[in-house]
Structures are given as C-alpha cells and as structure tokens.
Amino acid sequence: MANLYDGKMAAIYDAMYQTFVDYDEEYAFYNKLIQENKASSILEIGSGTGNLAKRFDQNNQNYQGLDYSDDMIAIARQRNSNCSFTQGDMRDFKLENPVDAILITGRSTSYLITNNDMNRTFDSLHKNLNDDGVIIFDFIDANRFIPFTKENPIITHEAKYENVNYIRESHWDTNNSLENFMLEWTAQYYTLVDGKKEIIENDFSTVRVFTLNEIQLFLYLNNFDIIKTIDRKTYAYDTFVIVAKKRK
Numbered sequence: 001m002a003n004l005y006d007g008k009m010a011a012i013y014d015a016m017y018q019t020f021v022d023y024d025e026e027y028a029f030y031n032k033l034i035q036e037n038k039a040s041s042i043l044e045i046g047s048g049t050g051n052l053a054k055r056f057d058q059n060n061q062n063y064q065g066l067d068y069s070d071d072m073i074a075i076a077r078q079r080n081s082n083c084s085f086t087q088g089d090m091r092d093f094k095l096e097n098p099v100d101a102i103l104i105t106g107r108s109t110s111y112l113i114t115n116n117d118m119n120r121t122f123d124s125l126h127k128n129l130n131d132d133g134v135i136i137f138d139f140i141d142a143n144r145f146i147p148f149t150k151e152n153p154i155i156t157h158e159a160k161y162e163n164v165n166y167i168r169e170s171h172w173d174t175n176n177s178l179e180n181f182m183l184e185w186t187a188q189y190y191t192l193v194d195g196k197k198e199i200i201e202n203d204f205s206t207v208r209v210f211t212l213n214e215i216q217l218f219l220y221l222n223n224f225d226i227i228k229t230i231d232r233k234t235y236a237y238d239t240f241v242i243v244a245k246k247r248k
C-alpha cells in the first residue's frame, strides 16, 4: 500500500473525482445518516482530498479526517484550513478522544484485502467510538461487480476539470485464483489533447470486494450490530452502505 494515492496520483485523483462524484449529494447522504443517529462528533476515514470535509466544515460540524496518504492529506489541508486531518492507518489508530460516528467513505474499504485487515480495522473503530457510537461505511458488492468486470474487460471513465479532459481506462483482473476475491486493478490515466490521448500515469493496486454476508459476519465477530443496510449505486460501482452500532 506504500505508494497508494501518492504524488501525482493524488492530484489526478482529485481532478477526476470532482466529475465522478457529486460531493454535495454525497455529503447530504452521509449527513442524514449521522443526524438519524444523533452523532455530533465525526471522524471520516479515507478523507482523501477533503471534499466531504469542506461540507462538514461549512456546516460547522465537529469533524476530523484521517487518511493513509500524506499527499491526499496535503490537498485536503489546502482545501480546508480549519479542519484537522491526521495521517494514519484505519487498521491501527488512536484518537485523542473517542467520537460518536466514524465514516469510511468512497469505497476505501476496498483496500482492506485480508481478513486480518478487516478485523484490525473493526477493532480500531470499536476502540475509538463512544458508547452507542456508530460506524457508517460502504463497500463494493462482489456479487454484482465481479460479473460486471467479466463482461467489460476495459472500463473507461472520462472527466473534465479546470478545462482538462481526462480518461481513465481500468482493467480488473478477476482470475479467481486470488484469496478473498481480491482483484488486481490496472489503470491508465490520460489527458486528451487535440483529440489525442497522452498518458499521464499508470497505476496498479490490489483491492478487495465483499459479499454482504461476509460483512455481516465481520461485524458480528467484531461486536457491532447492523442497524441499516442501504443498496447504493455510485458512479461506477454497486455498493452497500452499512450503519452499525457499537455493541457494549
């Protein structure tokens, strides 16, 4: 995971995701779940380049972000000078004070590729929540995503940001031999200049998609009770969003 979202990739990510994701809608979606659970202090994990942070800050909420990538955090800090962002790993972190809600947004759970990663993460979340605290997170649904990648060997996404046209071509290797339905994701990033593609970055990562049953079992084993399961389509993936309460 060492070079994940580092250097140039952080800036390319930020530019492209402004097109892919409607962050106003994303904020409204997550904030509704936070309000339903009367959570006043919020930690967002995988806070990325701080697009949700901006909305939480504009609404004067008690928000902090945590991300693994220093370069993503640098962009988030530039965007949100009032917000606190910490470099950390969701598998092992300790906040100064526990919070009422922890969000893991933007399918960042895909980077928890082993069962050990999952158990360590849920254990850390448990320890950093107040009593009656909730976790809210999404994950890519394996039952829908794996057939989709079989039927679409190259998946193209286009974005336009600050008058630059971007293209991302993704290939998801589902050779079925990897443990835990991990996938090898190769992505080529291009800019489109005078109708011609110019390569700007090649990226490779190993990611994991989950079945709903797996997630239910991980939560049970790590002392969380599911209170809501939402079937949600995002720009490229069918996901589930889970709201789960800390069991005492």
Ligand SMILES: C[S@@+](CC[C@H](N)C(=O)[O-])C[C@H]1O[C@@H](n2cnc3c(N)ncnc32)[C@H](O)[C@@H]1O
Pocket (backbone or CB within 6 Å): 004, 005, 017, 021, 045, 046, 047, 048, 049, 051, 066, 067, 068, 069, 072, 088, 089, 090, 091, 105, 106, 107, 108, 111
């Ligand atoms: C797909 S991006 C999502 C960013 C943001 N939530 C959004 O929707 O724009 C995934 C983020 O998860 C972060 N991440 C991956 N593994 C992590 C870990 N173990 N602990 C904390 N953050 C992690 C990456 O650095 C990256 O910023």
